[in-house]
Amino acid sequence: MKEVKISVRNLIEFVKRSGDIDRRFFSNKRAVEGIRAHQRVQREYSKDFLTEVFLRTQEEIEDIIFTVEGRADGIEVANEVTVDEIKSTTRNLEELKKEENLMHWAQAKCYAYIYAKDNDLNNINVMLTYYQLETEEILNIKKTFTFYELRDFFMETLMEYLEFSRRIVEWKDIRNSSIKKLKFPFKTFRKGQRELSVAVYNTIDSENKLFVEAPTGIGKSISTIFPTIKAMGEDKIDKAFYLVARSTGKQAAKDALERLLNRNLKLKITVVTAKDKICLNDKVSCNPKDCIYAKGHFDRVNDAIIDIFDSCDNFTRENIEKFAKLHIVCPFEYQLDLLDFSDFIVCDYNYIFDPTVYLKRFFENSMIRFTLLIDESHNLLDRGREMYSAEVFIADLEKLFEILPKKRKAARKHIRNALDEFKKLDNRTFYSYDSFIYFNVEVEKTVFSMNDFLTKDKEAKDYEKALDIYFSIFKYTKILEYYNRDFVSIKSEDSIKIKSLDIAPIFANILKTPRSSVFFSATLNPIKYYGKLLGADEKTNYYKIKSPFDPNNLVVLRNNKISTVYRDRENSIEEIIENLKNFSEDKGNYIFFFPSYSFMEKVYESYIEIAENENIVKQDREMTEFEREEFLNNFTFSSSTIAFAVMGGVFSEGIDLIGNRLRGVAIITVGLPGLSYERNILKSHFQKKYNRGYEYAYIYPGMIKVVQAAGRVIRTEDDKGKILLMDKRFSIEPYSLLLPSQWKIYDFNDPTEIKDILKNFN
Structure with missing residues (x-):
């Protein structure tokens, strides 16, 4: 049976x-x-x-x-x-x-x-x-x-x-039979890949949590996905989620899974596409009046599920859109339903961790045994704080008051009361560990009292604007449910913000539901800092895998003299440019990473004045997906491109420029986040809680960006490249201790020394 x-x-x-x-x-x-x-x-x-x-x-x-x-x-x-x-x-x-x-x-x-x-x-x-x-x-x-x-x-x-149950039972037998026959999709494991695969398998087997730092280029996607699927075939789990921060991570997981499908693996896979991208209409309008796919969706969706389940294993965006059109159902909601019948799911972090959009169905059903594979998990810390922070803008409340008809007396009354409570607070900007109770009560009552307007006045002028404001303040009330001593309330001139400072207790609770969780990245240093702040417990395992690449293929130069602290930056531009010119003198492609757009643009303007017939490109503050692709197309195997980019941006992680597509990377400053009111609140909180305020709020996040940017250079065993570090703080603790231990670092004080150091390497 x-x-x-x-x-x-x-x-x-x-x-x-x-x-x-x-x-x-x-x-x-x-x-x-x-x-x-x-x-x-x-x-x-x-x-x-x-x-x-x-x-x-x-x-x-x-x-x-x-x-x-x-x-x-x-x-x-x-x-x-x-x-x-x-x-x-x-x-x-x-x-x-x-x-x-x-x-x-x-x-x-x-x-x-x-x-x-x-x-x-x-x-x-x-x-x-x-x-x-x-x-x-x-x-x-x-x-x-x-x-x-x-x-x-x-x-x-x-x-x-x-x-449909019979289909599920039959499919599980087919799936498990194929998994038993499945072999690693490459002739041999790279150095470190077997280590990582074994660590992941053992974590799933023991129903534990693992934080693992695995070097760039090791093949983390296949090394985590393969053992997870093997564990699934042995009935240790029912389902796996591969969580990503960026589309590049999603593509890497998709490529690894499709490689296995091409090896006769039978697995139901869904790579989740955002609603605005998968919507079949020109404008997202999820209602039966404006969308034929929304009208009667639930009458037809079960037939659509059965049809695609019988027809294909890979629930790609193209397949979902095809069957959604055939059965006239909403492709996004259809996609979410297919997750119940998928074995392996690739999606953004927020589908598990965000309190407003997480996949509640998997946390309410204790029978589903699933594991989490969390890619580039150093990104989850800031993303997590954003997920559990929310803000109410006074201008939004005033606009909502204007939109609501006078007959909606209750909602208008509570909005007016909320505005009055805001005025009673100090005019200055300040924060408090105590929430602003009287303001919050009126905001909550506003949310509850808007039901009649939202359900009965859908044809009202500016209804869509009112709906947007409603969802914004609804998120605020949702975050209030989590409010504790790891949150602060910030009152500014025009808003009230709830800011999450330490998400560890919340994440620790979330991580009780998955049978196992694997956090992995090339940059998890200090690794227990990430464990502590992302919900690890006393049983959690930590593991660091050594780089498999020949250390002689990478040369790291460190300028011990130059100062790039904020007050010295203007005076350092000329010296920075001299370092960059000497570093990139030989042919090839280079990326120069800066801590901010404003500083990057100042150096860029000075650099192009003295550039001679060089192909120089610059990262813009706002870039479309097409513009980002065009930017990367400048890096060919035979080109000599100089690129100016920002640390922590889209080009500092998740891109693969192998071989001669990237010769070297220069990193200007230690990458500390800019001084700000909110960042200093974070520093103060962690100083009180862990006695490591400046490290947790500034140094560790900054150095992660440095190492991520540097990781663009060596992507495969055959790559050779060079890194230039420009800031004398790189030579002192704790910054020096946060640089990868396998780096061979050559210190210098004068830019003219660069040529001598590189003479033997080039």
């Missing part, structure tokens, strides 16, 4: 859903998780109520055993047993009395069936409890069912899922 595992929620959503997509406003009962609403209702339960009751049952239908589980919000065990399902809403409760939500009843009836079966009950009550978020009123709707009525309903629901 084969087993299919599914949660009550996923079962009901797959079988019972219907209707349109309407993202002009999706009701708060979906947008707000309702955690506080659940807690409020549960606090008012009598002593006879059990809360958050875990339920599981197995049912055999034909040749399949279904394991179905879920968690009931509340079960009253008294003279009569009542299963309660709590739903939060902003709708008028009188309206809910007159209509029946089939999805809500279906979910509650499944819980009631499992409990009645386990406890030999002939009859059981099922209750829906609606909590009105704005008024805090509660509506209870109760029905009584016999055990046989519930059993018939439950079995009929499973029968509707049976056909």
Whole structure:
């Protein structure tokens, strides 16, 4: 007998859903998780109520055993047993009395069936409890069912899922059989690749976390993906996520997976495409009025899922768009549904870590065993802080007040109150570890009270602008749920901002759900700094893999004299240019990395005045994807291009210019983030918490950018290249200790010494 595992929620959503997509406003009962609403209702339960009751049952239908589980919000065990399902809403409760939500009843009836079966009950009550978020009123709707009525309903629901279940079971056998035969897709492992693969496999096997620093060019994508798939074939996990910060990382993972598919691997793969890119319309308008794919989407999407599942293994963007057009469904929502039936998923960090868009379905279903592979994970620290920060602009509240019709009295009142509370705060810019409670209360009430406008006034002037503002302030209220002593509230002239300082406790909680997590990058130094701030625990393993490349293929020059601190930069430009000219005298392509656009542009302007017949290009502040490709096209195997770029930008990591496409890289300054009010708050916080304020806020983030930029030079075993470090701080601790240990560094004071050092290397 084969087993299919599914949660009550996923079962009901797959079988019972219907209707349109309407993202002009999706009701708060979906947008707000309702955690506080659940807690409020549960606090008012009598002593006879059990809360958050875990339920599981197995049912055999034909040749399949279904394991179905879920968690009931509340079960009253008294003279009569009542299963309660709590739903939060902003709708008028009188309206809910007159209509029946089939999805809500279906979910509650499944819980009631499992409990009645386990406890030999002939009859059981099922209750829906609606909590009105704005008024805090509660509506209870109760029905009584016999055990046989519930059993018939439950079995009929499973029968509707049976056909697709067989596909899942058959596919798993095909997949695992192909994985057993799968061999590493290259003749031999590169140095370090086997080490990394073994470390990843052991981490999955032991259900642990791993932070690993693996050098650039080792082939991290295939070295993490291959052992993960092998573990999947041995039934250690059901699914894997490969998380990336940039499109370049996504492409590397896609290439590695397709290489394995070409070796007869059978694997359902989805590389997630952003909504604005995969949308089939000229403008993203997710509502049945403006989009034919949104109208009736849920009536047709299951057929679309079955069709693509039977037709192909690689759910590429092209395939998703093809079947979306065929079945007239929204390609983005269709893509998200396909993740339930994908074995390997490549997507951005935010689909796991961002509180407003994360894939909740995988965190609510305890039966899914999945692992996370987190690429270039040094990027996750700043990204994570951004995910858990939010800002309300006073101009947005004023604009929203203008847009709302006068009949929307409650929403207008709360906006006016929020503006008044803002005025009561000091005129100066300041921050506080305590949230601005009175302002926040009015912002939250604004969100809840906008339901009527958003659902009934969709034709109002500037509705789309109001919706954008709504989602902005909704995120603010969402982040408030996480507020603790690792957050501050910043009051400026025109906004209130919640800023996350230390995301470690939040991430530690998120990482409890995956069976294993692997954080990897070429630059995780100090490695335990990243572990500490990204949610590692005492069992987490740390590993550093030595560079497999011949150290004689890279020469690193370090100027011990030049100062590029902010106050000295203007006076250093002439000397910087002399260093750059001597460093790049021989033919080839070079990139000069600077700490900021403004400093880069000043040096660039001076450099081109003395340049002789050189092909010089410069990174612009705003560049389209096409412009970025054109920039990189200047680096050919036979060209001599000088490029000016910014550390931490799109050209300082994630690009591969192998062989003669890149001869050398110059790095000007130690890359410290610019001094700012918010960065200094971060420094102060980490000084109090870890006694390492300046290191955590400035030095470590800066030196990561330096090493990432330097990593563009050596990408393969055959590459040869050179690096120029320009800032005397590179020679002193702690900066010198953060440079890669395998570098052979040649110190000098005078630019004329560069030629002598390079004489033997060139």
